[in-house]
Amino acid sequence: MSESIKSSLGWLQSAHVNKAEVDRAYELLEFCDALSLIICQEIVPPEGRRVEIGCGSSGTTYLQKQM
Structure with missing residues (x-):
């Protein structure tokens, strides 16, 4: 196992989160x-x-338009 993967696993464990939680949080960060x-x-x-803001993990495309 590479040093990078070992570090990543260590960070996940120390933060008490799993990869799925980190992925969801990162998707929210990208959207924002x-x-x-x-x-x-x-x-x-x-x-x-409309302009596309992004696509969520569920496959939903988010758009924004002027009202």
């Missing part, structure tokens, strides 16, 4: 990051068109 960039850069297209 994408949404904040869209909002801060005012990327939302006019005329009711």
Whole structure:
């Protein structure tokens, strides 16, 4: 087993989490990051068109549009 994998397993154990929990948390982080960039850069297209924020773990695509 590589040193990197050993370190990762150690971090998971010390944080009392499993890989699935870390993956879900990372997906949320990516979603929030994408949404904040869209909002801060005012990327939302006019005329009711939508922009994709991201795709969740369930396969759901999240879109944002100007109201």
